[in-house]
Amino acid sequence: MTHIYDLIIVGTGSVGAATGYYAAQKGLDVLEIDAYTPPHTEGSHHGETRIIRHAYGEGGAYVPMVLRAQELWNELASMTDRPIFEATGVLNAGPADSEFLRTVRETADSYQLPVDEYNGQTVREKWPSWNLPVDYRVLVERGAGVLHSQNAIKTYIELAKKLGVTQLFNNRVVRLDSDSDDNVAVVTEQGMYTGRRVVVTAGTWVKELIPDLPVQPTRKVFAWFEAESELAAKNGFPAYTIEDRDGTQFYGFPATNGTIKIGRHQGGQSITSPTERVPFGEVGTDVDEVNQMTDMFLSGVGSIAHGESCTYDMSPDGDFIVDQAPRFENITVVSGLSGHGFKFASVLGEILAQEAAGIDVPFDLAPFRLKRF
Ligand SMILES: Cc1cc2nc3c(=O)[nH]c(=O)nc-3n(C[C@H](O)[C@H](O)[C@H](O)COP(=O)(O)OP(=O)(O)OC[C@H]3O[C@@H](n4cnc5c(N)ncnc54)[C@H](O)[C@@H]3O)c2cc1C
Known part of the structure; x- marks a missing residue:
């Protein structure tokens, strides 16, 4: 039967x-x-880690779910010796009129989430490696961090x-x-x-x-760069999402074992079969895509140690x-x-x-x- x-x-x-x-x-x-x-x-x-933010720039509809998600991650962490979650904090930065940052602030206020506010100048007093424009808005969510996927x-x-x-x-x-x-x-x-x-x-x-x-399946790349020790999680450097003036968002992690992982959220290549997800470096724009953020906003970062490709499942x-x-x-x-x-x-x-x-x-x-x- x-x-x-x-x-x-x-x-x-x-x-x-x-x-x-x-x-x-x-x-x-x-x-x-x-x-x-x-x-x-x-x-x-794959690629070891993913960021978890609670004050959610993508919209308030996600917040009750992400708060429950965090409880479940903490519970999972208590059931294993493997690292599951690290409370590194997450720094969100962008132009003062960024809608994403406005929503981060609003959701933080609505749900009483601890968020510290800086600008591009004051954030350097805490983390001198950030070269953000002085008029940038910077919101640092202390309870957020990194998941080991x-x-x-x-x-x-x-x-x-x-x-x-x-x-x-x-x-x-x-x-x-x-x-x-x-x-x-x-x-x-x-x-x-x-x-x-x-x-x-x-x-x-x-x-x-x-x-x-x-x-829509979309090929994405991310890369690990050599990094100075002040960018390490153990020295208090947070994970981050950084918005450019044209709305492009970059994300990244504090350094572990001397390398820092960085990617760009927008862009990538629409693909129609898994074979089109070619390795990092095989599409002409791969290196430029991940280099932009460090060139513009972050010092203490050296050359690319290695990169990988991955996929997003994009809804409209x-x-x-x-x-x-x-x-x-x-x-x-x-x-x-x-x-x-x-x-x-x-x-x-x-x-x-x-x-x-x-x-x-x-x-x-x-x-x-x-x-x-
Ligand atoms: C570069 C990159 C960075 C990201 N950064 C973040 C981040 O910082 N924070 C965050 O929250 N999210 C991030 N994401 C997104 C997040 O990783 C994904 O949304 C999430 O992993 C998708 O989960 P899933 O279960 O849908 O897919 P997957 O984890 O890919 O699982 C799908 C599974 O289905 C299996 N499968 C598919 N087809 C079949 C079939 N026909 N038969 C049997 N099995 C099948 C696959 O083998 C796979 O194991 C990132 C994604 C990428 C690519």
Whole structure:
């Protein structure tokens, strides 16, 4: 007789790994599937670290979720010896009239989040390496910091396994079908599996399974630069998002082991297949893209030690998609995380697990529904 899982997770990366753990915690019979063995370098979660900010320039709708996400990251950190979260603080800087910074300030005020305000001049008294224009607005969120993305996924997968989750890795899902009993048939390269519910947390290439989604795969690069010790986390240097006068945003991390990681949020190349995600340096603009920030704003940074390429799953407005999959009643999809989703992986996993267990989700997900497009 066919085994019917309560929940099948298609894509056990950032969001999927968290979902598996929280669903098993709620007593569900769970199958996790992935095309590779996560964590790995073929999705959007590699490169060791991701920034978590709470005072959220992308909009107030995210704040309740990110605050819950932080609680869950702290809880995860307490269950492993691996580093999961470092409270480095996050410095957000940009022109005085930046909408992003205005929203950071507003959300900090609304949720009483500790944020210190500087300008381009006063911030140098604290961190002399910043060469920001004097009229820049600088908001430093003390409680924010850096997540260790690969460690987090590895830990969720281990914890899920201990709770009895079935794990089927190196097995690509090729098709999703509804069967006559309203269950979902998940067809993989190695066999077919049946679930009462399915979540599709497949990241960039989600359209191979749900073609109707408005998600654009985008190649992005980031690079590690040689860095002086005053840029090190252990010397109090924070993570950062820096906006240029034309609205371009750069982000980066404090130095560890003598290198500092930097990327640019906008731009990159729209791609249509994983083979187009060529390594760092193979697209003519790669080096310029990551060099711009240090040339303009940060001293104490040397040459590029190495770089990597990765992908964003861009939605048309840069906001998340969390919704029922078009034409599939029992499938929920999380996608379109648009390059800022890792910090939410824990809470999105909890939300998907609550939904699968029939528990009310305590967040307003209306801003993330597909009907907005
Ligand atoms: C360079 C870069 C910097 C970033 N910086 C930040 C940051 O500072 N802060 C932040 O919050 N976010 C950041 N992000 C975004 C964040 O990393 C992503 O939003 C997040 O990791 C996406 O999670 P996911 O679960 O959707 O995808 P993934 O973690 O990629 O997981 C998707 C999984 O699905 C699997 N899969 C796909 N298709 C199939 C299939 N057909 N069958 C089986 N398995 C399949 C994949 O193998 C993969 O394991 C950054 C992203 C990049 C690329």
